[in-house]
Every structure is written in C-alpha cells, then in structure tokens.
Amino acid sequence: MxxxxxxxxxxxxxxxxxxxxxxxxxxxxxxxxxxxxxxxxxxxxxxxxxxxxxxxxxxxxxxxxxxxxxxxxxxxxxxxxxxxxxxxxxxxxxxxxxxxxxxxxxxxxxxxxxxxxxxxxxGWNYKPFTVAAKRLLDEGAIGEIQYALCHMASPTRGLFGGDPTHMLERWESATAPQQSTWASPAHGGGYAHGQVTHSSALLFWLTGLRARTVAGRTAHAGSAVDLFDAAVVRFDNGALASLSGAATLADGDPYQVDIRLFGSDGVLMIDVERERVRLSRYDGGHEELVIPPGEGEYECLVPPARFIDLITGAHTDNNSTADVAARSVELIEALLRSSADDGREVRIHD
Structure with missing residues (x-):
C-alpha cells in the first residue's frame, strides 16, 4: 500500500x-x-x-x-x-x-x-521508558504481581468544569473543547472517563492484568462530573490494587502518573512526573533507567503515526489495542457503578 x-x-x-x-x-x-x-x-x-x-x-x-x-x-x-x-x-x-x-x-x-x-x-503507552519497563515485566523481573498502585492527577479542573482556557493554551488550538463532551455526565464527561482511562490503560498494557472486582467512590467538588476517583481493585490473578485520580493540579504543573508494582520477586516503580523507572529485586538486584528530561510529559504524537505504520507494515507493535482499551472501559464503568451504589463492590466479569 x-x-x-x-x-x-x-x-x-x-x-x-x-x-x-x-x-x-x-x-x-x-x-x-x-x-x-x-x-x-x-x-x-x-x-x-x-x-x-x-x-x-x-x-x-x-x-x-x-x-x-x-x-x-x-x-x-x-x-x-x-x-x-x-x-x-x-x-x-x-x-x-x-x-x-x-x-x-x-x-x-x-x-x-x-x-x-x-x-x-x-500516548504514555508509546514512550521509550514505558516500553523498557514493559520489557522488564515481560522478562519476569518482579515475578507474579501481587499488589499495584495506580495514581493519576492532571491540571484539568477547567476542562471538566466547563472552562477550557488552559487546554487551549496548552495545545495551541483555535477550536475549544466541547463542554458537552467533557463536563456532561450524560455523555461520559468526568475525570474517570477522561483521564483515569490513560493511567488504567497503561497499567493493563504493562502488566496484562484484568480487573475482576472493584469498589469505588467519586467526588465532584461542586462540578457536574467527577473530579476525584478512588477504588480498590481485585484482579483475576488475585492481586490487589489501589487506583486514584484527581483533576485539580494547578495549571501548568506536570501530569502525575505513578504506577508501582509489587511482585513475588521485586518491585517496579514507574513515575512519569519525576521521569523514573526503578527496579528493586528481593535478591538485591537494582536497575534504574536513564530517561531524557521531558520524556515523561504527555504528548500523543506516536500513536497516530503508529496507526499508519501498522497499516502499511512499517511497524508491528500496537501498544494500545482494543483489548487493552476494553479492560480500561470495564474497570471505569464498574467504578462509577460502584460509586453510585454507595461504594458496593462490583463484579466486572466471570
């Protein structure tokens, strides 16, 4: 082609x-x-x-x-x-x-x-340092995952609250984000669908895990949609996780995505704000990746290019497949359902 x-x-x-x-x-x-x-x-x-x-x-x-x-x-x-x-x-x-x-x-x-x-x-699924982190996990660097922490925070209060000024400045766009998309609960607005989708999809791509149950809460802080999210997650393999999200970083602050994976053989930390990937094994082995300054900042340049490269055959790696995206969707849907039911634990799938 x-x-x-x-x-x-x-x-x-x-x-x-x-x-x-x-x-x-x-x-x-x-x-x-x-x-x-x-x-x-x-x-x-x-x-x-x-x-x-x-x-x-x-x-x-x-x-x-x-x-x-x-x-x-x-x-x-x-x-x-x-x-x-x-x-x-x-x-x-x-x-x-x-x-x-x-x-x-x-x-x-x-x-x-x-x-x-x-x-x-x-975008974060295609960063060189997250690709390297996944390679470590695929090689069994921490053994079987037993506990995970997955946190995200971003300067998006305005986006979800109906004032897109910061987003327009950040992305240099002449077209404003539609309030009906981001700040309307009827159309899937809110921090979970808008941002936790990023951190959870990164977690699922890195680990291959799938959530089985979730007990979650959301808070709106005066907004029409959720600005804060918190959940306790149980995965198919029995591992436990705490997941959180917050929309209220100050405008201009770097995005926070912090994933910490605790396994049977060690711990792997992935921190995009401080641009760190650190492996600590229980046998005394340690490894810290060298990450160029600025690489942790969010951008979405690689995925559209990768899409074309997959079609032409110039590349074969899809780091954000439908399977990864579906695991994120089912987790977020269940989290919101749990919150609406006073935090009751929700079973995601059999």
Missing amino acids: SRVRLGAIGAGWWATSNHFPIFQAREDVELVGVCGLGDDVFAVRDRFGFGMATHDIDELLDAGLDAVVITTPHDLHYPAAVAALDRGLHVLCEKPMTLHAGQAWDLARRAETAGVHLLVPY
Missing part, C-alpha cells in the same frame, strides 16, 4: 490540534474526507487538505477508504467504530473507546473478525 486512504469522523478540538496535522504531514496518507457537524467541517476540509467534507458518516465510509480516525464525543465512538469495522476498515478510535464494557469487547471482537487494526491513542 503506497498511501493509506484515510477518513475522519469528528473534526473538533483534539482532532484539529493533534491528529490532523500529523496525518497531513505524512506522504503515505491521503486525506480522503472528513465528517462533522455544522459548517466548521468545510473549513477543516480546506485547512488540512481533505478531498471532501460531509455531515453523513455513510457517505464518508463509502468513499473508498482504508482507515478512519474517530474523534467524536465519547458516547458516539461505538456506533461510528461499528460502521467502520463492519466495512473492513482500520480504526483509530479516541479514548475512552466506549463508555460501556459490552460495547468495548464487541469492538475488539469485530476488529479481530475483520482482521484489521484498532488502536486507541494512549
């Missing part, structure tokens, strides 16, 4: 500030068409060089595409992805892949049946 014929479903803040410039700059991508609501979609077409613009998803999907990128509001990811996968198209679907576990696992099955790539762009 000389050029990937790409279509876009969704043309808002994140697509225009991150994904579209990456695809536009690649010589192996042809931007066939973009689908969105309102007249802004025609300006997006002209700005990025799409061949067509439409309000009709079917018109776009029937335009001879190889792949699509889906950046609609969270609750619209599933029907758009189903329509694309059922046509045999490769799919890059923004996180959270869906809001419900059944839908997430259905997309994973559809992608496998169609024999296509489905990638959810979790």
Whole structure:
C-alpha cells in the first residue's frame, strides 16, 4: 500500500490540534474526507487538505477508504467504530473507546473478525521508558504481581468544569473543547472517563492484568462530573490494587502518573512526573533507567503515526489495542457503578 486512504469522523478540538496535522504531514496518507457537524467541517476540509467534507458518516465510509480516525464525543465512538469495522476498515478510535464494557469487547471482537487494526491513542503507552519497563515485566523481573498502585492527577479542573482556557493554551488550538463532551455526565464527561482511562490503560498494557472486582467512590467538588476517583481493585490473578485520580493540579504543573508494582520477586516503580523507572529485586538486584528530561510529559504524537505504520507494515507493535482499551472501559464503568451504589463492590466479569 503506497498511501493509506484515510477518513475522519469528528473534526473538533483534539482532532484539529493533534491528529490532523500529523496525518497531513505524512506522504503515505491521503486525506480522503472528513465528517462533522455544522459548517466548521468545510473549513477543516480546506485547512488540512481533505478531498471532501460531509455531515453523513455513510457517505464518508463509502468513499473508498482504508482507515478512519474517530474523534467524536465519547458516547458516539461505538456506533461510528461499528460502521467502520463492519466495512473492513482500520480504526483509530479516541479514548475512552466506549463508555460501556459490552460495547468495548464487541469492538475488539469485530476488529479481530475483520482482521484489521484498532488502536486507541494512549500516548504514555508509546514512550521509550514505558516500553523498557514493559520489557522488564515481560522478562519476569518482579515475578507474579501481587499488589499495584495506580495514581493519576492532571491540571484539568477547567476542562471538566466547563472552562477550557488552559487546554487551549496548552495545545495551541483555535477550536475549544466541547463542554458537552467533557463536563456532561450524560455523555461520559468526568475525570474517570477522561483521564483515569490513560493511567488504567497503561497499567493493563504493562502488566496484562484484568480487573475482576472493584469498589469505588467519586467526588465532584461542586462540578457536574467527577473530579476525584478512588477504588480498590481485585484482579483475576488475585492481586490487589489501589487506583486514584484527581483533576485539580494547578495549571501548568506536570501530569502525575505513578504506577508501582509489587511482585513475588521485586518491585517496579514507574513515575512519569519525576521521569523514573526503578527496579528493586528481593535478591538485591537494582536497575534504574536513564530517561531524557521531558520524556515523561504527555504528548500523543506516536500513536497516530503508529496507526499508519501498522497499516502499511512499517511497524508491528500496537501498544494500545482494543483489548487493552476494553479492560480500561470495564474497570471505569464498574467504578462509577460502584460509586453510585454507595461504594458496593462490583463484579466486572466471570
């Protein structure tokens, strides 16, 4: 395949500030068409060089595409992805892949049946230091995981509270995030779906674990959606975890993602804020990775590029598959369900 014929479903803040410039700059991508609501979609077409613009998803999907990128509001990811996968198209679907576990696992099955790539762009899953950390885990550096800590905090109070000023400054975008996407509970707004999706997907990709039960609580602090999340998780292998999230770092502070894994043979710490990966084995062995300054900062440049490379065969590693994304979705859905039921432990799957 000389050029990937790409279509876009969704043309808002994140697509225009991150994904579209990456695809536009690649010589192996042809931007066939973009689908969105309102007249802004025609300006997006002209700005990025799409061949067509439409309000009709079917018109776009029937335009001879190889792949699509889906950046609609969270609750619209599933029907758009189903329509694309059922046509045999490769799919890059923004996180959270869906809001419900059944839908997430259905997309994973559809992608496998169609024999296509489905990638959810979790930026930290592609950092060299997290790739190196996963290699250590795959080599058995800490043995069987028995306990995990998974914490995330970010300067996103405004995003979830309806004031996107900081996000516009950080990502240099002329298009504001839609409040209905990020700050509306009806459409999957809130910190769990918006941010804990990142830390949990990183945890699941690193470890291969799957949550079996969760008991969780959320707090809104005056917001319409959750700004704080806390949960106790039990995994299939019997391991225990504490998971937490907070939206209220000061604007400009570095994101916190802190994952600490305690195994039968040692401990592995992954800290993106301080840019540390440290292995301590019970037999006395120690290893600390050398990480270039700034590598822990969040960006999402590799996943869109990797999506194209998977399609062309230039790369074979998908670090954020539908399976990883589905494990995150089912955990977050169960956490929110548990919180709504006064923190009762919820069984995720049999």
